[in-house]
Amino acid sequence: MSAPEQCKTRTVDFVIKLDDPEMAAVEDDIREDLAKIGIKVNTRLVEPEEYIKIEENGDYNLFFTRSWGAPYDPHTYLKSWENNAHVEYSATANLQPPLTREILMEKIKKVQEQLDQATIRSMWKEILQDIHEQAIFLPLWGT
Known part of the structure; x- marks a missing residue:
């Protein structure tokens, strides 16, 4: 620049x-x-x-947007992002590769199909890191 x-x-x-x-x-x-x-x-x-x-x-x-609280249930919370009823849906609309909305939702779907706890933890770690790297959400405070 x-x-x-x-x-x-x-x-x-x-x-x-x-x-x-x-x-x-x-x-x-x-x-x-x-x-x-x-x-x-x-x-x-x-x-x-x-x-x-x-x-x-x-x-x-x-x-x-209001928080759902502590991240005790990433399965339900992140799955809700595919529905046009919350700000997360519109916030993820313009994600650019390597993490488009479609890729993110596919990763969320795949982790929810897993049974092995180590695999689940590893996949969630990757998903949450991907979201963090996109910097689309900034947690400010909670109630």
Whole structure:
């Protein structure tokens, strides 16, 4: 990347719900931190109904989702990513090789067919590492 290219202002779209003070407070901190490194945040405050539609269609760069809690059940949680009912579906839509959504879902399907515990652990380790390397999710806090 050339020096002028590095100096261009980058803009990201951050969608949050209207009347959600917790989201607004965290968004404010994130926006301030991103501004320090030259990233401008376009915050879109939307009604809850629109928020759900945006979650499903992927019309965002940054988006909050609620955690399912501790990762005690990766089988159910990651299997749910293939359904267009949660943000994870739209967030994985544009994954690039070596980990496309199709490849990820195939890996999840295969690990769920295994019986050997060592194989299961090894496969989950690989899947979770793949997801981590794509940097599509950023755990911020939990309740």
